[in-house]
Amino acid sequence: MVTVHSGSRAVPSALSPLPLDAWLLDLTAAAVSLPNTASPDLLGDGLARLELIALHFPKFNDGRAYSQARLLRGRMGYRGELRATGDVLRDQLPFMLRCGFDSFEKADPPFGEAVRAAATLFSVVYQPAEDNRVPAAELRRLATAGAMAAAAAVSLG
């Protein structure tokens, strides 16, 4: 099993994530694996000590972990490693990267290249997510505001 990364995370953690039940008994462990039916709220104060959270895709088309990822990143401010495990396919990578995953468990070594390609596959996004990319609507608003400011500057000058 090789773990690859998106470039934002230089070296994936070597820790083995504990299953949630075990981790709840040993809150000092720095890595946990969350089943996709569990609420990220269960991590409670222990979240601050975590270096690695693994979220699971039992099948690629079971998308619950996307919401878990966004809650962890966007709502709870988790900045450690977020790893996608299970049925992780290269065609789902663009979505995973946008939801805040930054490492991927995968048996297939060429996957590293796939992650890099996925990050640049779409130059445009339409909605805010966890990757700080600016949505098209906001780019348009900024462009209009910029054009108006420029026009104002010209008319003043």
Next chain:
Amino acid sequence: MPDSYFYRYDAHDRALVAERVAQFRDQVARRLSGDLTEEQFKPLRLTNGLYLQLHAYMLRVAIPYGTLTSGQLRALAGIARRFDRGYGHFTTRQNLQFNWIRLEDAPDILEALAAVDMHAMQTSGNCIRNVTADHFAGAAGDEVEDPRIWAEIVRQWSTLHPEFSFLPRKFKIAVTGSPRDRAAVRVHDIGLRLHRDPAGAVGFEVIVGGGLGRTPMIGKTLRDFLPREDLLAYLEATLRVYNRYGRRDNLYKARIKILVHEIGAERMRGEVDAEFHALRGTALRLPDEVIDAIARQFAAPALAARPARSEDVERLRARDRAFARWLAANVTPHRVPGYAIVTAALKQLGAPPGDASATQMDAVADLADRHSSGEVRVSHEQNLILPWVPLDDLQALWRALDALGFADPVAGRIGDIVACPGLDYCALANARSIPLAQRLSLRFGDAARQQEIGELKVRISGCINACGHHHVGHIGILGVDRNGTELYQISLGGDPEAGSTAIGEILGPALTEERTIEAIEAMVDLYLATRVAGERFVDTYRRLGADPYKEKVYGHRA
């Protein structure tokens, strides 16, 4: 080519669609070379609108809020000619399907669509599907605001949404801006109804958990009035609750309506509100400038002032019964005096509902250029709409549509049958729907009789998935399979409109095709004999109840 009076792609939209085509071209190449198995490829082709049907691939093209330029319609005709057998099928969700596609051609077809700012993204799969809206938007006199502005905002937000591309099940959103709900917002996963609060501000009634299919349900209002700037935050909150808690153990219980039903509207509202409060005011908030920039693109064409009454039309109406019938059925009053909305009925005697040949599509595109500011709409009833027609053009347009076979005066009438593809095309079907629709339209083909019967919505689905929306037909017909025999179950009293939305009630045991047609004839006769002035078929049914109809059809009170 005329300008368009709805959202125009900019460089961002074009870049995204082009990148999507390139991605799919690569995926198809990997499938053809054997790198991808059919199992791995299936979800990829589905999110690009490509289905494997009984005889060939089917490609479903998105027509956001059912609005097309004449140029786009011509491009669709061109694709039908080049890659299909020369025709296309307009669906009840305002989309267009090509039924005879080769996998190898699919990337080229998507590229041809991209050239006219169209795509097939999210017309399938367990994601947020193409957003639908009132087909008379912008032209009807009765709306608060053009619902397509909001359908476009939702279209952009939902396109390649990273969190909601693998939902428990498909997800359909519809928007209406009119009290006369032509978008059936109460039978969608989310229905949005624009209205004003007492202070005059525009916002949404948000209806969640409606749907047809095997468990038809009418949606629950989770919010009476949502301020418009909060729309995306509220949608994201609702979808997140659904993505996390919607059932994934059973395909038939996976729609959001089941979640709402199982936990109850109160708890659903609580869950969504909790999420909404955390999301409200974040980057999802819609600033006025963003809304206004989209709204400006939906500005109506500059329509020259015209007299509110056309003497030519009135003269011909008095003289020609066929023209008078067509005016009564297929022409709708316009917001602007001197103009009309015209329905081109894709309900030719003996042809599948919603089918149009490439030649017919080209011809309608020409008519749109000549008479309707170059714009065409697709309706849920599988008709084409010309929304900006001067009254003085009606006569010429009527003759031209008649020459195409699209002037049958059926809109809203018994001949305006909605039917899914059924067993002729669909692998899931129990029974054929198209031949039944054809035989019914032949039986009731007489225009004078149709006019006498008045509004009567007949909807046919070939199986319990209800793509023909039979639950909300005044007369609904569902194909069932009994030991290898195709039978049809009739229901009465359905209604798609908000305010009076109703799911039809099953009349009795399923019947053969022949007996189904006889039963409908008998029930229509009963209606004509017992109606009181001003009653439509469905009103008489509501007044009398089911018993007299059962007696007519089954000869006893079932």
